[in-house]
Amino acid sequence: MKSELSGRETAGWAAGVDHGGPVLSVRDVHREYRMGGDVVRALRGVSLDVAQADYVAVVGPSGCGKSTLLNLLGAIDRPTAGIVRIRGRDVSTMRDREATQFRLRNVGLVFQRFYLMPTLSARENIELPMAEAGAGKTERTARARELLAYVGLAERERHRPSQLSGGEQQRVAVARALANRPALLLADEPTGELDAATGAEIVGLFSRLNADGATIVVVTHDEELARSARRVVHMRDGKVVA
Amino acid sequence: MTGALAIASLRRHPIRTFLATLGVAIAAALLLDMVMLATGMQSSFRRFLLMQGFQIRISPKGTLPFDSEATIGDASAITRALTANRDVVAVSPVLGAQVHIVQRGHARAATVFALGIDGLVEGDYELTAGAHVSAPDHIVVNDVMQRATGARVGDTLDVAAGLDPQLREYTGLRRLVVVGTGRFYYTAVNQPVMAVPLATLQAMGGSDRADRVSLFMVKVRDRVEPEVVARWINETLPRVTTISTTAALHEVDSRLGYFRQLSLILGAVSLVVGFLLVTTLVTVSVQDRVGEIAVLRAIGVSRGHVVQQIIIESLMLTVAGAVSGVVIGLITARFLDAILSTLPGLPAAFHFFVFRSSAGWETVALLVGSGLLAAIYPSWRASSLPVAATLRGEAVA
Numbered sequence: 001m002k003s004e005l006s007g008r009e010t011a012g013w014a015a016g017v018d019h020g021g022p023v024l025s026v027r028d029v030h031r032e033y034r035m036g037g038d039v040v041r042a043l044r045g046v047s048l049d050v051a052q053a054d055y056v057a058v059v060g061p062s063g064c065g066k067s068t069l070l071n072l073l074g075a076i077d078r079p080t081a082g083i084v085r086i087r088g089r090d091v092s093t094m095r096d097r098e099a100t101q102f103r104l105r106n107v108g109l110v111f112q113r114f115y116l117m118p119t120l121s122a123r124e125n126i127e128l129p130m131a132e133a134g135a136g137k138t139e140r141t142a143r144a145r146e147l148l149a150y151v152g153l154a155e156r157e158r159h160r161p162s163q164l165s166g167g168e169q170q171r172v173a174v175a176r177a178l179a180n181r182p183a184l185l186l187a188d189e190p191t192g193e194l195d196a197a198t199g200a201e202i203v204g205l206f207s208r209l210n211a212d213g214a215t216i217v218v219v220t221h222d223e224e225l226a227r228s229a230r231r232v233v234h235m236r237d238g239k240v241v242a
Numbered sequence: 243m244t245g246a247l248a249i250a251s252l253r254r255h256p257i258r259t260f261l262a263t264l265g266v267a268i269a270a271a272l273l274l275d276m277v278m279l280a281t282g283m284q285s286s287f288r289r290f291l292l293m294q295g296f297q298i299r300i301s302p303k304g305t306l307p308f309d310s311e312a313t314i315g316d317a318s319a320i321t322r323a324l325t326a327n328r329d330v331v332a333v334s335p336v337l338g339a340q341v342h343i344v345q346r347g348h349a350r351a352a353t354v355f356a357l358g359i360d361g362l363v364e365g366d367y368e369l370t371a372g373a374h375v376s377a378p379d380h381i382v383v384n385d386v387m388q389r390a391t392g393a394r395v396g397d398t399l400d401v402a403a404g405l406d407p408q409l410r411e412y413t414g415l416r417r418l419v420v421v422g423t424g425r426f427y428y429t430a431v432n433q434p435v436m437a438v439p440l441a442t443l444q445a446m447g448g449s450d451r452a453d454r455v456s457l458f459m460v461k462v463r464d465r466v467e468p469e470v471v472a473r474w475i476n477e478t479l480p481r482v483t484t485i486s487t488t489a490a491l492h493e494v495d496s497r498l499g500y501f502r503q504l505s506l507i508l509g510a511v512s513l514v515v516g517f518l519l520v521t522t523l524v525t526v527s528v529q530d531r532v533g534e535i536a537v538l539r540a541i542g543v544s545r546g547h548v549v550q551q552i553i554i555e556s557l558m559l560t561v562a563g564a565v566s567g568v569v570i571g572l573i574t575a576r577f578l579d580a581i582l583s584t585l586p587g588l589p590a591a592f593h594f595f596v597f598r599s600s601a602g603w604e605t606v607a608l609l610v611g612s613g614l615l616a617a618i619y620p621s622w623r624a625s626s627l628p629v630a631a632t633l634r635g636e637a638v639a
Contacts, residue, residue: 067634068630071630071633071634074540076540076629076630076633077629077630096545097544097545100539100542100543100544100545101542101544103540103541103542104541104542104543105542107542109540109541111537111633113636115533115534115537117247117250117534117538118254118534119247119250119251119253119254120246120247120250124243124246127243128243128538128541128543129541129542129543131243132243132541132542132543132544132547133542176541177541180542
């Protein structure tokens with residue numbers, strides 16, 4: 001892990017190696033759940049490509065399978081059928097240990113409810129994935145400070161999540177997602193818990209990140225956020241419809 | 243970072259953590275006390291028997307030392323026979339008898355227990371002030387007798403061996419000088435005791451006690467097996483009963499077997515209580531944080547590190563509880579020992595709770611082991627969380 005980064009590299013997406021194909025490639029993915037005695041078919045043959053530095057918004061009504069798709073893209077879940085490739089690697093067949101390591105180094109995740117560790121400071125939250133990846137303390141601290149500065153929270157590094165506003169917490173969560181310079185940034189309703197003004201700040205942050213080279217897939221109901229994406233994918237009943 | 247998260251998790255609910263630690267500490271204290279009690283009496287008895295290095299006791303045939311008022315005759319001849327054995331380095335003859343302290347102005351004489359000893363080889367008391375008995379009219383008294391008679395070092399006391407009820411006269415009356423005070427090992431805590439030269443006590447008793455003793459204590463040479471000498475004494479002196487420290491300990495061990503088992507059962511119960519307490523608290527803590535744990539897993543934290551965090555949490559609770567428990571256990575053991583030591587008839591040197599560093603380490607090791615076991619279920623629970631389903635559940639909630 002590099003310790004001195006600036007400019008476009010600051011957010012870390014440039015760490016991805018261009019292997020000549022899309023960063024993300026989804027082919028005919030199905031996902032079925034068992035709920036009680038019933039089988040719920042959450043995804044029914046989704047295919048999608050996301051190129052390097054692309055910014056894709058996945059929209060659709062509640063229950064259409066957006067979050068399920070995001071979980072598959074992030075190697076958190078495995079498809080019932082189909083293939084998900086990130087940077088050319090098939091994550092749909094990875095075992096848990098391999099998938100965990102892959103997520104740690106290649107995927108940044110942002111959640112609707114921020115999910116920062118309440119007992120750690122903003123900086124420590126950002127350091128967490130770096131510590132897991134084996135980065136040294138000095139390197140972690142420097143990188144966390146750079147990221148905090150990037151998201152506009154340089155002066156809040158010692159604050160705990162409870163001492164930050166919703167928008168600030170989400171910005172820290174974005175910084176955490178960028179900590180290990182992921183190839184892909186995935187966000188699930190990142191403005192869902194925020195008021196319009198604070199949501200707009202996050203929309204602006206995502207646009208800036210993409211402008212700096214980040215490959216982003218965001219699942220959202222937020223029209224403003226969807227409009228800020230380069231491409232919008234519409235889903236309905238577990239399928240990509242447009 | 244894993245450790246920091248574990249500490250943070252415990253600090254998040256300080257009262258809950260404090261109460262759980264207190265619970266573990268109490269379980270640890272009870273466990274330590276039971277370990278001390280289970281092994282303490284035997285170790286105390288061993289120390290008690292070997293206090294002055296005498297490994298063999300010789301008592302009248304068929305009795306245990308001071309079990310009855312029976313005495314052994316021809317004490318001088320036995321002493322000579324014993325000291326003739328080259329493996330024997332010291333023989334301490336002891337005569338025990340009740341005597342009366344006759345004090346002017348007191349309607350009734352105080353009755354005390356007198357130990358007639360050989361001042362050169364005595365092994366019955368530890369001098370706390372003054373001097374040992376070195377002349378026929380010297381005595382050393384314990385603090386209970388001091389309180390009972392008001393005698394101080396340098397005072398004289400009129401001591402009688404008996405009282406003739408028909409003539410209403412004291413027999414074997416002697417004027418003796420208090421030359422020292424001491425702590426007597428083998429007599430009861432609250433018993434007034436004095437040590438007096440053996441010859442004096444024998445003479446005070448007249449012909450009944452002439453050349454008679456209640457007990458011989460024998461010390462054997464280093465690297466000589468006391469059992470071998472004890473067998474030799476039994477063969478040479480068939481009219482006495484010889485018991486070695488090993489045999490005495492064996493006897494005590496068999497008599498205390500049930501007591502020790504009870505202590506071990508109570509100790510095991512406290513260990514189980516500690517285990518359940520930790521496992522419950524850590525499971526509740528994991529249950530409270532399923533969302534957080536799922537997020538940690540989602541951002542790339544390995545199962546191993548999640549398990550490590552839970553184990554550290556469990557061990558921290560256990561170690562904090564165990565260390566506090568050892569301190570509480572030592573205080574309660576001291577308190578309980580003080581109460582039990584006042585039971586009538588117990589020798590002053592005998593203790594129920596004996597602290598050995600090994601007992602402390604055993605307690606801590608047992609608790610750390612139980613802390614590790616306590617972490618198994620919550621660790622499994624945390625590491626096997628279905629990440630996607632948990633995140634979905636959290637989002638719905």
